[in-house]
Amino acid sequence: MREQIFSGNPFILADPQKCRHCHSCRLACAAAGAKMDLASALVQKVPLAARNSLVTVDEVTMLMQCRHCEDAPCSRVCPLGAIRQAEGRVELNKEICIGCKTCMMVCPFGAIELVHRQATAAGGGSQYGERQALVADKCDLCYDRLIQGKQPACIQACPTHSLVMVIPERWRQAHLEQSARDLFRGLGIQK
Amino acid sequence: MDRDNNLKEQKHPLWNACIQKEIERKPVAERSSDPASQLLLEKASREGIETAWDRYEAQNPQCGFGELGLCCRNCLMGPCRIDPLENGPKKGVCGATSDIIVARNLLRMIAAGAAAHSDHGRDVAEVLYLTSQGKIAGYAIKDEKKLKALATEFGLEVQGKSPEEIARQLAEAILDEFGTRKGYLQFLSRVPQKRRNLWESVGITPRGIDREIVEIMHRTHMGVDNDYVNLMLQGLRASLSDGWGGSMAATELSDVLFGSPQIKTCQSNLGVLKADEVNIILHGHEPLLSEIVSQVATEPELLALAKEVGAKGINCLGMCCTGNEILMRRGLPVAGNFLQQELAIITGAVEAMVVDVQCIMPSLTTVAGCYHTKIISTSAKAKFPAALHIDFHEKGDQALQAARQIVRLAVLNYPNRQQQKVCIPENRMEFMAGFSKEAIAEALGGSLGPLIEVIKSGTIRGIVAIVGCNNPKVKQDFAHTTLAKELIGKDILVVETGCAAIACAKAGLMRPEAAAQAGPGLSALCRQLGIPPVLHMGSCVDISRIMSLAAEAANALGVDISDLPLAGAAPEYMSEKAISIGAYVVASGIFVLLGVVPPILGSQNVTHLLSQGVEKVIGARFAVEPDPIAGAKLISEHIEAKRKALGI
Numbered sequence: 001m002r003e004q005i006f007s008g009n010p011f012i013l014a015d016p017q018k019c020r021h022c023h024s025c026r027l028a029c030a031a032a033g034a035k036m037d038l039a040s041a042l043v044q045k046v047p048l049a050a051r052n053s054l055v056t057v058d059e060v061t062m063l064m065q066c067r068h069c070e071d072a073p074c075s076r077v078c079p080l081g082a083i084r085q086a087e088g089r090v091e092l093n094k095e096i097c098i099g100c101k102t103c104m105m106v107c108p109f110g111a112i113e114l115v116h117r118q119a120t121a122a123g124g125g126s127q128y129g130e131r132q133a134l135v136a137d138k139c140d141l142c143y144d145r146l147i148q149g150k151q152p153a154c155i156q157a158c159p160t161h162s163l164v165m166v167i168p169e170r171w172r173q174a175h176l177e178q179s180a181r182d183l184f185r186g187l188g189i190q191k
Numbered sequence: 192m193d194r195d196n197n198l199k200e201q202k203h204p205l206w207n208a209c210i211q212k213e214i215e216r217k218p219v220a221e222r223s224s225d226p227a228s229q230l231l232l233e234k235a236s237r238e239g240i241e242t243a244w245d246r247y248e249a250q251n252p253q254c255g256f257g258e259l260g261l262c263c264r265n266c267l268m269g270p271c272r273i274d275p276l277e278n279g280p281k282k283g284v285c286g287a288t289s290d291i292i293v294a295r296n297l298l299r300m301i302a303a304g305a306a307a308h309s310d311h312g313r314d315v316a317e318v319l320y321l322t323s324q325g326k327i328a329g330y331a332i333k334d335e336k337k338l339k340a341l342a343t344e345f346g347l348e349v350q351g352k353s354p355e356e357i358a359r360q361l362a363e364a365i366l367d368e369f370g371t372r373k374g375y376l377q378f379l380s381r382v383p384q385k386r387r388n389l390w391e392s393v394g395i396t397p398r399g400i401d402r403e404i405v406e407i408m409h410r411t412h413m414g415v416d417n418d419y420v421n422l423m424l425q426g427l428r429a430s431l432s433d434g435w436g437g438s439m440a441a442t443e444l445s446d447v448l449f450g451s452p453q454i455k456t457c458q459s460n461l462g463v464l465k466a467d468e469v470n471i472i473l474h475g476h477e478p479l480l481s482e483i484v485s486q487v488a489t490e491p492e493l494l495a496l497a498k499e500v501g502a503k504g505i506n507c508l509g510m511c512c513t514g515n516e517i518l519m520r521r522g523l524p525v526a527g528n529f530l531q532q533e534l535a536i537i538t539g540a541v542e543a544m545v546v547d548v549q550c551i552m553p554s555l556t557t558v559a560g561c562y563h564t565k566i567i568s569t570s571a572k573a574k575f576p577a578a579l580h581i582d583f584h585e586k587g588d589q590a591l592q593a594a595r596q597i598v599r600l601a602v603l604n605y606p607n608r609q610q611q612k613v614c615i616p617e618n619r620m621e622f623m624a625g626f627s628k629e630a631i632a633e634a635l636g637g638s639l640g641p642l643i644e645v646i647k648s649g650t651i652r653g654i655v656a657i658v659g660c661n662n663p664k665v666k667q668d669f670a671h672t673t674l675a676k677e678l679i680g681k682d683i684l685v686v687e688t689g690c691a692a693i694a695c696a697k698a699g700l701m702r703p704e705a706a707a708q709a710g711p712g713l714s715a716l717c718r719q720l721g722i723p724p725v726l727h728m729g730s731c732v733d734i735s736r737i738m739s740l741a742a743e744a745a746n747a748l749g750v751d752i753s754d755l756p757l758a759g760a761a762p763e764y765m766s767e768k769a770i771s772i773g774a775y776v777v778a779s780g781i782f783v784l785l786g787v788v789p790p791i792l793g794s795q796n797v798t799h800l801l802s803q804g805v806e807k808v809i810g811a812r813f814a815v816e817p818d819p820i821a822g823a824k825l826i827s828e829h830i831e832a833k834r835k836a837l838g839i
Contacts, residue, residue, distance in 0.1 A: 038255050048276045
């Protein structure tokens, strides 16, 4: 299963035509990041931040998040090596992030955002006392859930099924099969 | 457009391939703690029939904004929602904050709950009115003693008047309570003076049953009340108009019409269905129809018809609060509680399920479509597409005629039962019920004095009411029965109503033998009186019996209700009615433990007010604890603190 999934970095893709802008994906993402349900996070006053963004442009709303690039610019520029290619994903280590924002600037998708350190899964306080440090954060593909055989939280939360996890090899294979079918049907070949 | 979509679907099969919605299915042992439910859930899954549990799992994860109470649809500038995450809008278009939105949403739930109970009360009052004028057949005044006591309470002259005349005046007086202009409800005379003064000073004395509900709808309209504290106070006031108004009227007048419950032994759980008889389940809330149906089911002509179609008899059973109403007064068996309504049909042995109002799942007709069961709706207020509607007019002999027609239909449906689909669980449990305030006093030798004495002496530490529904978020009956067992083990007497009561009846906690599971003090008391440690006090509106009991105890001791070692708990609640109940129990001064998180966490201020702040004002608060064992500990600590403060 894991091998199949990680044949190339998968990523989450949204279908704007199905999206009803309910923001469930964002709440689910924040809860997954906090590793607890929303209600508990609010009671325990754990700051919540989603790693995905609902963007509306030209009257179309689309969910945007990290594409887990194979040659990720963020990973190349990080001065601390906090971002690296991990198994099937681009991993960001918030523990050592210094919040220099370089990754944020070079990301072609705007997928990296700044969150309070407490709001990250890593938790922990700030060494600056009251002032909470900002660190970079982004979609981690819900790796913890994937290895348990579960879908990423945003996909599971979407009531209109507008999100899919694109697994590049499978996606391409499906395209090939469909195109072949279209072609031989177009040529009038029937089996 | 359609063509484009089709093309796209074809072009990108992965849109479909990758989105098999992953539904986490709980095993049946996790869904319910009742073996009868478990058996039928297995049957449902074998036969491919969807139940509330399946639908709940398909809904997961549920909407986060709804869960937190942060979505507002009260005007058309919206819908708006407050983003609980760090970087999102914190105000609606009008400027409403999370405090305002959460408070308004909660208030509207209270209004709906209070409306449901109170409208039930109004229906009973109207039937009493028609009965008093002889305009309706099948009903009579069964409890003249209570009729006279109530009339006196309402300041009516009873000397030299016929019961019918008293009933007419009482029904009129109670119907007037819905729109009264006198500034308070008559039943408030039962409330200790201290508490009435407190309500007056805080401004939450209910002024009329309908009025407080209407005022909630007004205040929560766009741009009216924007102070969450002021809003919550109105919520408490409206809930009091339910607890000390609509619900109390429903209970008291049902007692007048159908008799005050007396202690009796009944049977519970789906094992009460009979393999060789016509099974009719009466489901819903009001006793008006079920009383008549169960009466006519004993008529010789209908019994003869049953014999003709090959059945040995007609078996009338209750479910949910209709079940509680008829078991309290007639001792009819109760087939199950809220989450068993679909399962009852899945037994394949139910000829008709007759429903009136409230807590009736719209799915029933779909489930019934897989069996021979007829769903018969009877209230003009509650129709179900695909159900058979037999309008139950409370006029002339129409009620009787409708009831006969319903029973006849059920009997004629018996030959359609498909034997290969029938599966009746063996689980049935005997239990004691009928513990109205009057019956408890009678068991104690005529007054509540001995009960107060054993609380004072510490033989029993206090009294806790466990009430409320089932909710697929909680393993069915588990929280009800675990909490009850924990509490009786700590020598705390448990009184119950509603689906909580049915849960404990099914679990055997309402048999005198259950005294063995109680602590030494409570156990000895139960053995001495021959009663169980968990008492069945009736349906959801009968929580008013518990309120009257609490008020009487407080008056006897010359203290406020909030001084008494009492608590309320709703471990598996789901309905808006339960929210109204929780609010009036807290407003009456009793600590309330909830097992399901109410939709208020989106506002820290409202959450803080209800879980802490409100105690300083009215002497009671809410607590949320999904774990029944931890909940029992919280309740026990609360009761011991109250005892200490009372010096007992």
